[in-house]
Amino acid sequence: xxxxxxxxxxxxxxxxxxxxxxxxxxxxxxxxxxxxxxxxxxxxxxxxxxxxxxxxxxxxx
Numbered sequence: 001x002x003x004x005x006x007x008x009x010x011x012x013x014x015x016x017x018x019x020x021x022x023x024x025x026x027x028x029x030x031x032x033x034x035x036x037x038x039x040x041x042x043x044x045x046x047x048x049x050x051x052x053x054x055x056x057x058x059x060x061x
Contacts, residue, residue, distance in 0.1 A: 003035025010035075 014033045017023055032038040 003037065 011033050014031055018031065
C-alpha cells in the first residue's frame with residue numbers, strides 16, 4: 001500500500017469513522033493508520049524523507 005506520511009486525510013477519515021455511529025460497537029482497540037507499516041516492522045523514517053522529497057518535487061513542477 002502506498003503511504004504518504006505527509007497526507008493527513010487517512011487519519012482524518014479514521015477519526016471521522018471512530019466518531020460516527022458506524023463505530024458504536026468498537027471498544028478498547030488500537031487502530032493503526034500507517035499504511036501497514038506497523039505490521040511490517042519497517043522504518044517509517046526512510047519513507048518519510050522520500051515522501052517529503054516527492055512532495056517538494058511535485059510542488060516545484
